[in-house]
Amino acid sequence: MRKFVVRRLVTGIVTVLGVVVIVFFLGRITGSPAALYLPENASQERYEQFNTEYGLDQPLLVQFLRFLGGVVRLDFGDSIWQQRPALEAALSAMPPTLGLAAIALALSVIVSVVLGSLAASRRFKSLDRAITFGSLTIASIPDFWFALVCVLFFAIYLGVLPTSGYDGVDAWILPVATMMLAPVGVMTQVVRGAMIEALSSGYVQNARALGFSQRRLVYRHALRNAALPILSVAGDRAAGMVNGAIIVSAIFAFPGMGALVVGAVLNRDFFVLQASVFVVGIAVVLLNVIVDLTYAVADPRVRLD
Amino acid sequence: MSNTERIVREEDGFLTRHPKLRMLSNSPLAMASVVWLVLLVLTGLIAPPFIGDEANRQVLSLRFVPPFTLDHGFEYVLGADSLGRPMLLQIIMGARTSMTVAFFAVAISALTGFAIGVVSGYFGGWLDQALMRIADILHTIPSLLLALAVLYVLEPSIVNLIGVLAVTRIPLYLRTSRAQTLELRERVFVESSRAMGAPAWRIMLRDIAPMSLPTIRTLAMLEVGTVILAAASLSFLGIGLQRPDVDWGMLVADGRAYLSSAWWVTVFPGVVIVITALAANIISNWLRAIEDPVQSVLFIRKRPRESEVTA
Numbered sequence: 001m002r003k004f005v006v007r008r009l010v011t012g013i014v015t016v017l018g019v020v021v022i023v024f025f026l027g028r029i030t031g032s033p034a035a036l037y038l039p040e041n042a043s044q045e046r047y048e049q050f051n052t053e054y055g056l057d058q059p060l061l062v063q064f065l066r067f068l069g070g071v072v073r074l075d076f077g078d079s080i081w082q083q084r085p086a087l088e089a090a091l092s093a094m095p096p097t098l099g100l101a102a103i104a105l106a107l108s109v110i111v112s113v114v115l116g117s118l119a120a121s122r123r124f125k126s127l128d129r130a131i132t133f134g135s136l137t138i139a140s141i142p143d144f145w146f147a148l149v150c151v152l153f154f155a156i157y158l159g160v161l162p163t164s165g166y167d168g169v170d171a172w173i174l175p176v177a178t179m180m181l182a183p184v185g186v187m188t189q190v191v192r193g194a195m196i197e198a199l200s201s202g203y204v205q206n207a208r209a210l211g212f213s214q215r216r217l218v219y220r221h222a223l224r225n226a227a228l229p230i231l232s233v234a235g236d237r238a239a240g241m242v243n244g245a246i247i248v249s250a251i252f253a254f255p256g257m258g259a260l261v262v263g264a265v266l267n268r269d270f271f272v273l274q275a276s277v278f279v280v281g282i283a284v285v286l287l288n289v290i291v292d293l294t295y296a297v298a299d300p301r302v303r304l305d
Numbered sequence: 306m307s308n309t310e311r312i313v314r315e316e317d318g319f320l321t322r323h324p325k326l327r328m329l330s331n332s333p334l335a336m337a338s339v340v341w342l343v344l345l346v347l348t349g350l351i352a353p354p355f356i357g358d359e360a361n362r363q364v365l366s367l368r369f370v371p372p373f374t375l376d377h378g379f380e381y382v383l384g385a386d387s388l389g390r391p392m393l394l395q396i397i398m399g400a401r402t403s404m405t406v407a408f409f410a411v412a413i414s415a416l417t418g419f420a421i422g423v424v425s426g427y428f429g430g431w432l433d434q435a436l437m438r439i440a441d442i443l444h445t446i447p448s449l450l451l452a453l454a455v456l457y458v459l460e461p462s463i464v465n466l467i468g469v470l471a472v473t474r475i476p477l478y479l480r481t482s483r484a485q486t487l488e489l490r491e492r493v494f495v496e497s498s499r500a501m502g503a504p505a506w507r508i509m510l511r512d513i514a515p516m517s518l519p520t521i522r523t524l525a526m527l528e529v530g531t532v533i534l535a536a537a538s539l540s541f542l543g544i545g546l547q548r549p550d551v552d553w554g555m556l557v558a559d560g561r562a563y564l565s566s567a568w569w570v571t572v573f574p575g576v577v578i579v580i581t582a583l584a585a586n587i588i589s590n591w592l593r594a595i596e597d598p599v600q601s602v603l604f605i606r607k608r609p610r611e612s613e614v615t616a
Contacts, residue, residue, distance in 0.1 A: 011441075018442040029458045133334070136590060140582035142534045144541045145557050145575035148564060152572075156565045242447035243538070250542060261450055262542075265457050273454065281445050 001296075005289060012285030016278060017071070023277045024067055024270070028060060033080060033268035054080060054271075067274070076275035081263065086271035089260065090279040096166065097256035098283070100248065101241040103172070104179035109234055112184050113223070116191025120199055121218050131188065139185025143244060147178040147251045164253040175254050179244035183237045190233045194226035201225070227298040235291035239284045328595050335591035338584035345581060349401035356380075360394035361549060369567045384569040386559060392569060395551055396577055402552040403581070406463060406536045407529055410470035415525040417471070418478025423509050423517070425479070426486030437483075440476035448473040449538060456544040466545050470532055477528070478521060485517040519596060526589035530582035537578055553578045 034050045051057040054077070055066060070076060076086040112135075119131040154161040154174065165171040198204060199222045207221050242257060249258030257280060264272040329336055359380060365388065372384035372392070383392040425433045443451075452469045459465045489495060490513065498508050537554030539545035546552050553574040560570030 015438065015441045015445050018438065019446050022442065022446075023454060026454050026458055132590070136586045137579070137583055140530055140534070140586050141579050142537050142541075142554070142557075142575060142582075144538055144554075145571070145578065148557065148561060148571050149575065152564055152568055239445060239447050243449040246447075246449050246453070246542070247538065262453065265453050277446065277450065280447065280450075284445050 005293070008289045008292065009285070012289065013282075016281035016285060019281050020071065020274055020278050023274055024064065027268075027270035027273060028063070033270075036268055037080060054078075071278070076278070077271040079269055079272045081267040081269040081272060086269075086275035087279075089272050090257075090275040093255070093257045093260040093276070094279060094283070095256075096254065097242070097245045097258065100172070100175055100179060100245060100254070100256065101238070104176045104244070105183060105234060105237065105241060107176065108180045108183035108187060108237075109230070111180070112187035112191050113230065115184075116188045117195050117218050117223065119188070119192045120195030120222075121214060123196060128192075132192070135185050135188035135192075137185075138181060138188075141181055141185075143178050143181045144247045144251060146181055147174060147247065150174050150177065151251070164251075166255055171252075171254075175248040175252050178248055178251070179241060182240060182244065183234070186237070187230065187233055191226065191230055194229040195222055198222035198225040224298065228295055231291050231294055231298065235288050238287045239280075242280055325595065329591075332591055334587050338587040338591075341580065341584045342588070345400050346404055348397055349404045352397050353401050356394045356397060359391065360398045360551075361390060364389035369563070369570075371567075372569045372573070383573050384567070386556075386570045387563055387567070392556075392573055395556055396553065396574055399551045399553045399556055399574065400577075402463065402546060402550055403533060403536065403554075403578075406467055406470065406552065407533045409467045410474065410532045410536070411525050411528050413467065413471040414474035415478050415521055415528070418475040419482045419514075419517075419521050421475075422479040422482030423486050423513055426483035427490055427505065427509055427513065433483075436479065440479050443473060443476045448535065449542075452535075452539055453542070453544060456539065461544055461547055463546060463550065466536060466539065469539075470535055473535075474528060474532065478524065481524060482517050482521060485520060486513055489513050489516055523589060523592050523596065526585060526592055529585035530589070533578060533582045533585065 034047050034056075038046055038050060048057065055063060058066070067077075074087060076090075078084070079086045079089050082089050115131050115135065119128040122128045150161075151163050151174065155163040161173055162168075162171050195218070199218070201222075204217055204221050207217055212221070242261075245254075245256055245258035246262060247258070248254045249256060249262060253259070257276060261273065261276050263269070264276060329339065364385070368385065368387060368389045370381050370385040370389070374381070380391040380394050383396070385391055386395070421436060425436045451473055455469050456465060486509075490508075495508060495512050498512050503511075536545060536552065537557070540552050540554030541558045543558065546555055548555075556574035557571055557578075560567065560572075560574070564571055
């Protein structure tokens with residue numbers, strides 16, 4: 001068990017390092033961001049001073065080695081865009097996004113487990129067809145458009161929800177709904193498939209023969225066995241939640257990782273971009289390790305070694 | 306007409322020779338989806354040269370003409386945008402770019418991922434390990450973030466958009482075809498090919514690839530919807546395409562500033578995205594169903610075959 005966690009963490013961190021290295025070189029292709037920050041008539045000395053200040057005057061290899069050395073010490077340099085350490089900027093953007101992602105993902109799992117189980121227990125009946133069609137439709141709606149239509153309807157037409165903001169439960173409803181769209185669409189289908197398989201297995205048939213109620217069969221017996229594929233898809237969606245956060249920040253001006261990475265790209269702030277990708281990557285790796293650990297809880301046959 | 310004749314005619318029918326088409330005719334939703342996609346592709350191929358000028362003509366007197374009225378001609382039936390450009394024609398122009406991007410992005414990622422996955426799974430070794438690590442890396446970066454960074458570095462253009470979308474979708478096909486290859490290469494028919502002295506490329510091309518192709522095809526169909534949505538997101542964020550190219554995501558973004566006064570500029574392009582992605586998803590769902598022996602019965606049995614009835 002401990003060996004498993006350590007190995008997964010090590011491969012995970014190697015992966016995250018790979019990601020950060022890619023982002024490092026992507027950022028450098030754009031050249032120095034000096035022109036974006038200095039006045040148009042800035043002197044040549046001013047440019048050189050700017051580049052020296054952020055170490056951008058060094059050869060690429062030196063910059064890269066310095067950067068790697070910094071990563072090991074968790075020092076990602078200072079943000080050009082915001083006057084503070086890049087890692088601090090990235091870490092302070094995490095809480096709103098983590099909260100949003102956790103709520104959206106948890107609600108998505110609940111909604112899709114209920115819908116998928118209902119569909120599976122009424123297989124090929126009209127309810128199943130309706131849920132299948134509904135989940136396919138949900139998976140086909142672009143999240144940014146859904147968000148705008150929600151703003152149009154709930155904020156502009158009905159005037160019951162705010163168009164943007166962060167404070168209060170009201171302001172969270174539309175962002176959470178927007179981020180649930182993609183996971184619910186995909187996961188309902190996965191739950192349905194996994195539940196159909198579990199419900200047709202021998203032990204559920206046996207339990208049915210013993211006279212257990214359909215509800216108990218579905219939610220106690222079958223669901224536990226269907227939990228593995230559901231968990232693994234939920235873990236897979238974790239990285240995708242950042243996509244949702246980017247859209248949510250663009251439409252609802254919701255603070256957090258989405259706003260930070262978009263700002264970092266637009267302001268050519270390599271340091272914040274690298275730190276953000278690192279922090280997000282670590283979060284994704286940790287979450288996937290947790291998902292793997294819960295496999296063992298859901299299914300005692302799973303041995304982690 | 307004797308029974309034998311009837312059976313012969315039945316079996317000679319077009320639908321009988323194409324069992325998939327017959328199953329399609331039994332599923333109205335899948336049929337409608339195919340029709341929609343075909344119409345969209347045809348419109349996207351044929352219409353743009355004829356309507357290109359009309360679609361981009363700015364008629365300021367027709368700014369924000371509301372939809373569902375024929376007062377200003379049929380092209381204004383879906384209203385006009387902030388510069389008086391007809392929405393209907395812009396959506397048709399957008400169909401061409403959106404379908405082109407989706408088609409090439411899916412085709413390139415599916416073929417590349419499939420080829421690499423088969424080779425990687427067949428040979429194994431350090432190259433296989435390295436490729437899987439790269440797939441992990443691509444899987445860990447949120448795709449929108451990667452696309453944001455890449456498209457900001459490169460100039461936004463159709464080619465770059467297709468490239469970014471293709472790269473972010475490769476790992477999916479790579480993992481799937483690799484997993485299948487790992488399983489297939491242990492099968493007896495592969496072993497007998499090897500025993501007969503078939504070279505590796507021949508085994509991969511003739512034995513393994515055909516077996517894993519149906520899965521990849523279903524997956525690719527499923528990805529069409531996803532890629533349409535991803536491309537639209539990028540254009541919505543302003544890093545996909547630039548005018549004079551239009552695509553549906555960009556149209557939605559254009560309408561956003563006028564959301565409270567002219568809802569149709571935002572709503573209609575989105576509706577077209579939803580219908581198109583839904584059509585692709587329904588077809589993919591249907592393909593999966595007919596390839597599953599248990600479910601496919603549902604599509605066949607609806608119309609009893611005359612040969613069975615008369616026998």
